Amino acid sequence: MTATVPDTTIREIEPDDFDTIIDLNQNALEGVGPLDEQKLAHLVDQADQALVLDDGGDIAGFVITLPPGADYESSRYEWFEKRFEEYVYLDRIVVAETHRRQGVASQLYDEIETETPVALEVYDTNDVSLAFHRSRGYEPVGELDHAGKTNLMLVKES
Numbered sequence: 001m002t003a004t005v006p007d008t009t010i011r012e013i014e015p016d017d018f019d020t021i022i023d024l025n026q027n028a029l030e031g032v033g034p035l036d037e038q039k040l041a042h043l044v045d046q047a048d049q050a051l052v053l054d055d056g057g058d059i060a061g062f063v064i065t066l067p068p069g070a071d072y073e074s075s076r077y078e079w080f081e082k083r084f085e086e087y088v089y090l091d092r093i094v095v096a097e098t099h100r101r102q103g104v105a106s107q108l109y110d111e112i113e114t115e116t117p118v119a120l121e122v123y124d125t126n127d128v129s130l131a132f133h134r135s136r137g138y139e140p141v142g143e144l145d146h147a148g149k150t151n152l153m154l155v156k157e158s
Contacts, residue, residue, distance in 0.1 A: 010111050013050040013062060015041075020059045021052070024094045031129070032092040046070045048088045049112050053104050060099035063108040064091045065118070076151060079144050080119040087155065088112065090120035109136060115158045121151035 013021065018040055025035040035043075044050040048067040053060045065088040066072055068081060077089050090112065095104045112118060113136070121144065122129045130152070138154040145151070 007056055008060065008107070009054045010051055010107065011054055013044050013052055013064075017052055017059060017062075021062050021094075024059065024062065024096055025092065027097065028094045031126070032094060035092075043072075043091060046072065048116075051108065051111060053099075053107055055099065058098075059096065060102075061093065061095035061104040061108055063093040063112060065089060065112050066091050075146050076121045076144060076153075079121075079142070079153060083142070084117070084119060084155070087117045087119045090118055105132070113156060113158070117158055118156045119153070120155075121153050124150040124152050 018037055022035055022037065022040060025032055025040075043064050043066070046066060048065045050062075050064045052062045066077065067088055068085065070077070070089075072091075074091075077091070080087060080089055093105060093108055118138075119141075120133070120138070122133060124130075124143070133154055133156075136156060138156045140152050141155050142153040143150055144153060
């Protein structure tokens with residue numbers, strides 16, 4: 001059973017959220033790529049899902065998934081694009097430091113793990129993330145070396 005943060009709402013990302021999302025993203029660069037307003041607007045415009053978990057007006061976390069055929073330059077996205085027809089690509093998920101270990105990521109994953117397989121990658125050295133994804137049913141489907149690191153390519157079937 002997923003722990004939930006009380007009095008929260010999962011909703012679509014709005015332009016008023018951009019500054020907070022960029023700040024959260026830039027404070028999590030160990031796990032996600034850099035983001036500015038132009039790139040965020042482009043991602044949200046193309047997204048299959050672009051969601052925040054709103055905790056009484058504070059953004060506790062956000063997630064962005066991309067559908068097949070998106071205009072997105074990423075070797076990891078392209079890896080899945082060449083191998084899968086039906087999927088959504090989890091481009092990024094970030095939880096605010098003040099809301100970690102409170103079930104925020106699980107709630108966001110519950111929202112995106114619907115009827116379409118979810119594809120993502122995790123660095124092979126990120127044991128915490130690998131354990132989290134294994135516990136949610138993600139299976140390895142390949143590897144990709146990128147920027148000197150090995151990415152394990154994972155998919156959770158619906």
